[in-house]
Amino acid sequence: MGKFKRAFVIVLDSYGIGQEPDAADFGDGECNTLKSIVGSSKYDTPNMKKLGLFNIDGVGCGEPVEKPLGSFARLRELSRGKDTTTGHWEIAGIVSERPMPTYPDGFPADLIAKLEKAFGKKILCNKPYSGTAVIHDYGQEQEKTGGLIVYTSADSVFQIAANEADVPVDELYGYCKTAREILQGEHGVGRVIARPYVGKFPDYQRTSRRHDFSLDPTGDTMMDALRRKGLDTIGVGKISDIFAGRNVSRSLGINKDNVDGMEKTLKVMDEDFEGLCFVNLVDFDMQYGHRRDIDGYANAATVFDKQLGEFMAKMRDDDVLMITADHGCDPGAPGTDHTREYIPLLIYGKHVKEGVNLGTYPTFAMIGATISDMFDCDLKTKGESLLPRFIQD
Incomplete structure (x- = not known):
């Protein structure tokens, strides 16, 4: 008009x-x-x-x-x-x-195994969690194992958190891209989210370098x-x-x-x-x-x-x-x-x-x-x- x-x-x-x-x-x-x-x-x-x-x-x-x-x-x-x-x-x-699929009990064991193989890293947590609480509760284990903290929420999301000192941000983004390729079809969550943080226990802080990888x-x-x-x-x-x-x-x-x-x-x-x-x-x-x-x-x-x-x-x-x-x-x-x-x-x-x-x-x-x-x-x-x-x- x-x-x-x-x-x-x-x-x-x-x-x-x-x-x-x-x-x-x-x-x-x-x-x-x-x-x-x-x-x-x-x-x-x-x-x-x-x-x-x-x-x-x-x-x-x-x-x-x-x-x-x-x-x-x-x-x-x-x-x-x-x-x-x-x-x-x-x-x-x-x-x-x-x-879109949600995971109130965490992601199924066979999917976690597939992701661990693709990442070459251990997955920690695998539960619905608050983003600030999860790094407090799993941050020390993440530092000791070099693993990745994976958690979800009531939303259709797969979130990966890691300390930038252990997993540089670009590397974390790479793991998210890999997860995005795997999480399709029945496990096609709306977003895979990179959740980098910094600091030492108990003073962890999430950074602004979060990034979302959405479904097409x-x-x-x-x-x-x-x-x-x-x-x-x-x-x-x-x-x-x-x-x-x-x-x-x-x-x-x-x-x-x-x-x-x-x-x-x-x-x-x-x-x-x-x-x-x-x-x-x-x-x-x-x-x-x-x-x-x-x-x-x-x-x-x-x-x-x-x-x-x-x-x-x-x-x-x-x-x-x-x-x-x-x-x-x-x-x-x-x-x-x-x-x-x-x-x-x-x-x-x-x-x-x-x-x-x-x-x-x-x-x-x-x-x-x-x-x-x-x-x-x-x-x-x-x-x-x-x-x-x-x-x-």
Whole structure:
């Protein structure tokens, strides 16, 4: 429809807005990430409020505004999962019919034996574990044996930790690449993750040289569609890792934190590109959701909202902004796992209608379909474009 030159999709990782009808199938009871953090004294997001966050169907918290500045919707996950990879893939257009494998009891013995043979090293731990606790509990054994600490979580992940003094980072990446080649088919976990750390017991510290090795996307994505037309697809944060680098024309790399991710995005706004800037802000999930830190999560939302104000002030007439999430991770819920929740969709720009409640839709893939439609690209997806409903005539 020719009115948009640049689209910015910002994923607030785990910023769910209420349990989905099938939440119990995923081990979840009542859950609502937004409701949990809104109750904190640290929560203050006037910009998201103005965009219509609390006007979205079924949010059940906060105060709606009389006339939101943008259009807004609630999206349900159609894929059989509640993890980062599945959520982002669905945003981009891929609905995953089967859940990615998880290993609550650790990886099977025959698979571990195969990996040990391929690595030429002993595998330690092989259990679901906290990333900080596992290096504390197995770091000394890792130093003595020269082995590799392998652990998982509630997500579909295979994580390898090692002290950089024993296993240089490039070598650790090599083991992860080997694991990625082996972990296919029935053991095709969403991500193989390198988790380097430094220090001596008990003062180990994980470093910023983490790296994710994802499965290749199993279907067509909005980045594929845009690249077929020669348009830009810029990734900020984990985006390139999540999509195994496929048709991400440029990656600005892993963020130090949410603030760094938004600073990178604000700098991208100074560039004269045409296409998509796809942003992941993982701190909401990694630092606060999994750790069930309500005040920390709320404060992170407040800090993001201030940077959102800077972003909105810098927007050009042919820009469009979409703010969304990839799943929930309710810091007020029991346990430490993700939660199966609806996600918000806030849409803002000069050519976006104000105050339009787009309603509730059955798949996150509405976003990928809409982005593709903005740039007149063909995308094979179960989502449908929302563009005709919110574009200004």
